Amino acid sequence: xxxxxxxxxxxxxxxxxxxxxxxxxxxxxxxxxxxxxxxxxxxxxxxxxxxxxxxxxxxxxxxxxxxxxxxxxxxxxxxxxxxxxxxxxxxxxxxxxxxxxxxxxxxxxxxxxxxxxxxxxxxxxxxxxxxxxxxxxxxxxxxxxxxxxxxxxxxxxxxxxxxxxxxxxxxxxxxxxxxxxxxxxxxxxxxxxxxxxxxxxxxxxxxxxxxxxxxxxxxxxxxxxxxxxxxxxxxxxxxxxxxxxxxxxxxxxxxxxxxxxxxxxxxxxxxxxxxxxxxxxxxxxxxxxxxxxxxxxxxxxxxxxxxxxxxxxxxxxxx
Numbered sequence: 623x624x625x626x627x628x629x630x631x632x633x634x635x636x637x638x639x640x641x642x643x644x645x646x647x648x649x650x651x652x653x654x655x656x657x658x659x660x661x662x663x664x665x666x667x668x669x670x671x672x673x674x675x676x677x678x679x680x681x682x683x684x685x686x687x688x689x690x691x692x693x694x695x696x697x698x699x700x701x702x703x704x705x706x707x708x709x710x711x712x713x714x715x716x717x718x719x720x721x722x723x724x725x726x727x728x729x730x731x732x733x734x735x736x737x738x739x740x741x742x743x744x745x746x747x748x749x750x751x752x753x754x755x756x757x758x759x760x761x762x763x764x765x766x767x768x769x770x771x772x773x774x775x776x777x778x779x780x781x782x783x784x785x786x787x788x789x790x791x792x793x794x795x796x797x798x799x800x801x802x803x804x805x806x807x808x809x810x811x812x813x814x815x816x817x818x819x820x821x822x823x824x825x826x827x828x829x830x831x832x833x834x835x836x837x838x839x840x841x842x843x844x845x846x847x848x849x850x851x852x853x854x855x856x857x858x859x860x861x862x863x864x865x866x867x868x869x870x871x872x873x874x875x876x877x878x879x880x881x882x883x884x885x886x887x888x889x890x891x892x893x894x895x896x897x898x899x900x901x902x903x904x905x906x907x908x909x910x911x912x913x914x915x916x917x918x919x920x921x922x923x924x925x926x927x928x929x930x931x932x933x934x935x936x937x938x939x940x941x
Contacts (some may be wrong), residue, residue, distance in 0.1 A: 630924060635916035635924035641913040642906060646688050649902050655680055655899040656704040680705055692908070701903030703896075710903045713892065713909065720790070720888035724807060724881070725873050730814030732873075733866065734921035735820055737855075740823025745850060747828060755820070763817035778806075782801045790887055807880045814876075815869040822865050833857075863923045870919050874912050 657674045675681045679690065691701060699798075700710040743755040761771070778784045786806060791799040830836060831854050839853050840846075877890035889908050896904035 625923070627925065630921045634921060636915075638910060638913050640840075642692075642910055643688065645906055645909045646691070646902070647684055649897075649900070649905055650901065656902070672777055685703045691903070700907045703904055704901045705899050710907045712909055713904065714889065714907050716823055716890045717887055717892045718911070719792075720886050721874075721877055721881070723793075723869075723900035724804065724811065724877055724886065724888060725810040727804065728811035728873050729815060729866065729869065730812075731808055732815030732869070733862075735812070736816040736819025737823055737862070739816070741827065741850065742856065743820065743824040744831065756824070759817040759820045761817075762813040763821070765813075765874075767814055767876045768883060770813050771806055771880060771883060774806045774810060776859060786884065789883060790885065803884065803886070807886065809886050811873055811876050811880055814872055815866075818865055819862055821877035823858060827854050828860045830854040830857045863926055865918075866923065871916055874915065883915055 656678060657680065658907070672681065679687055682690075694701060698711065702708065703710055703713055706713060708748070739759060743752045743759075746752045775785065784801045787799045789799075790803060793800040811909050831850075834899075835857075836849060836854055839849055846854075877888060878894050879890075880886070881888045881890035882894055885913075889911060893905060893908035896908065
């Protein structure tokens with residue numbers, strides 16, 4: 623188990639390094655840089671612009687810039703924002719809690735609703751309820767989360783004359799305002815995951831319910847509720863866990879648009895503005911955060927396999 627964990631961590635480090643190099647290079651291939659954007663239409667001389675590029679370190683070759691950034695990163699220095707003139711680590715840490723709250727709540731809501739819908743659809747296979755729930759799942763899987771968010775905003779505004787607060791409040795300061803502002807973004811982000819989890823749960827449970835193992839359990843006189851929720855659902859959780867790792871990427875990508883739409887001061891909105899401003903240090907820091915969160919989640923899901931499926935053990939089965 624220890625060797626398996628170390629190998630997965632090693633793979634994760636390699637992935638993060640590749641992502642860092644890719645983003646570092648690709649951002650510098652985008653036309654225009656931070657200096658050009660800051661000084662456009664100002665009439666500043668070329669000498670002054672070159673001096674500012676030297677201050678930012680943009681006149682060095684890309685591999686030199688990358689080496690200097692990595693040397694600082696291993697010491698906890700992610701650089702200084704080209705625009706805010708503040709340490710990137712401070713800007714980043716101030717935004718992380720909002721994105722973490724949004725992402726975790728979206729995955730929890732989506733998973734809980736998806737499991738519920740999937741179980742009901744599997745148990746009522748072939749019924750009107752099953753058909754309606756499958757149509758429901760496909761509909762939410764087909765519509766982008768930002769479109770769902772816009773539809774919900776419009777519906778609440780027209781039918782109930784209500785809209786979420788415009789100013790973000792921490793849950794420890796004003797829980798009611800925080801809950802109102804997070805409700806629509808969380809549901810909108812969670813709908814894609816909910817639909818995917820529901821479809822996969824239904825198909826996995828139908829396969830499990832028809833297995834010899836379940837027939838044996840039923841023959842022993844076990845209550846149907848226990849058969850479904852304990853035996854069948856547990857065997858179906860492996861596939862769902864795999865899907866949750868992939869859904870995390872969808873949720874993290876969706877935060878960029880959703881945070882922008884609802885004025886949530888998270889890393890999604892930070893990286894969106896940083897890309898527009900060519901604020902390279904901020905873009906790289908946010909990208910590493912997303913990559914690290916995704917890699918850690920995948921590793922944790924791999925380790926959970928041994929706990930969920932009794933057939934998987936920590937020896938050769940995990941190697």
